[in-house]
Amino acid sequence: MKTALTIAGSDSGGGAGIQADIKTFSALGVFGMSAITAITSQNTVEVRSVQLIDVNIINDQVAAVLEDIGADAVKIGMLATPDIIQTVAQCLKKYKPKHIVLDPVMISKGGHRLLEEDTMQELKSTLIPLASLVTPNIPEAEVLANMPIHNEPDMYEACRVIKKLGAQAVLIKGGHLQGNPNDLYYEGQTFQLFRGERIETKNVHGTGCTLSAAIAALLAKGKEMPTAIDEAKDYITNAIANSLNIGQGYGPTHHFYHLYECVT
Numbered sequence: 001m002k003t004a005l006t007i008a009g010s011d012s013g014g015g016a017g018i019q020a021d022i023k024t025f026s027a028l029g030v031f032g033m034s035a036i037t038a039i040t041s042q043n044t045v046e047v048r049s050v051q052l053i054d055v056n057i058i059n060d061q062v063a064a065v066l067e068d069i070g071a072d073a074v075k076i077g078m079l080a081t082p083d084i085i086q087t088v089a090q091c092l093k094k095y096k097p098k099h100i101v102l103d104p105v106m107i108s109k110g111g112h113r114l115l116e117e118d119t120m121q122e123l124k125s126t127l128i129p130l131a132s133l134v135t136p137n138i139p140e141a142e143v144l145a146n147m148p149i150h151n152e153p154d155m156y157e158a159c160r161v162i163k164k165l166g167a168q169a170v171l172i173k174g175g176h177l178q179g180n181p182n183d184l185y186y187e188g189q190t191f192q193l194f195r196g197e198r199i200e201t202k203n204v205h206g207t208g209c210t211l212s213a214a215i216a217a218l219l220a221k222g223k224e225m226p227t228a229i230d231e232a233k234d235y236i237t238n239a240i241a242n243s244l245n246i247g248q249g250y251g252p253t254h255h256f257y258h259l260y261e262c263v264t
């Protein structure tokens with residue numbers, strides 16, 4: 001069976017972070033593993049508290065998984081401090097996983113900052129150059145590219161700037177712009193727009209986590225990057241279309257376990 005490791009924060013509410021990633025891996029027929037970087041006390045409305053995990057424990061979790069089982073792909077989510085980023089970067093340099101999908105998580109849907117000041121700078125210089133794909137949403141892309149993004153033409157320019165930070169490829173997610181949620185992919189030569197149709201729902205907690213985990217799972221199964229993104233886009237669209245109206249705030253996406261075949 002193919003395997004995928006998520007290095008991310010835990011969301012007690014089950015909609016984002018490690019929990020969304022493992023559900024997505026499982027639904028796509030990939031064996032999911034985790035290295036937890038932070039524990040968030042979170043629900044569909046708010047983040048109540050955050051406990052960061054000691055960097056030695058983060059290092060040990062990654063080492064334990066990669067020295068024994070290995071991972072066909074790694075997905076990276078919430079990394080709250082420059083120290084944590086450096087630790088994860090050292091692990092990636094040591095174990096050199098084939099596919100690294102980096103979701104530069106900044107702020108929860110409820111508006112809670114999930115990383116400290118200066119952390120985005122460290123992410124830019126230390127981690128983005130190691131990534132096969134970096135998947136910012138619009139506010140994250142604005143910080144990474146250091147420019148405002150108001151429309152699709154701005155997304156093209158921001159892709160160019162972010163690509164120069166050294167990732168192999170960039171996918172800017174258009175969910176936060178008005179109109180249809182189209183995502184723009186750029187690998188340094190050609191652009192590809194992955195079109196979506198906006199689903200009218202407030203239940204979009206964890207959509208970014210789910211998309212990046214789906215891309216990692218599909219890469220683990222041997223798909224080429226554009227195919228992995230295309231199929232992951234179908235996966236997230238389906239997960240949003242069937243999202244769950246639970247909790248008082250932004251409900252979670254829904255994962256269908258029986259729809260996807262397992263590659264052994």
Ligand SMILES: Nc1ncnc2c1ncn2[C@@H]1O[C@H](COP(=O)(O)OP(=O)(O)OP(=O)(O)O)[C@@H](O)[C@H]1O
Pocket residue numbers: 016107108109136137138173174175176181182183196197198199200201204205206207208209210211233236237240
């Ligand atoms: N209402 C919607 N209908 C259909 N697709 C959507 C909708 N909102 C977002 N998407 C898609 O979901 C994916 C995730 O995008 P989004 O911009 O919401 O990520 P995000 O802000 O990082 O999510 P989160 O921070 O909650 O994890 C993208 O492919 C985007 O186009």
Ligand SMILES: Cc1ncc(CO)c(N)n1
Pocket residue numbers: 008009010011016017018040042077078105107108109114205206207208209
């Ligand atoms: C732990 C965690 N990671 C990522 C996000 C972004 O949605 C979140 N809300 N919580």
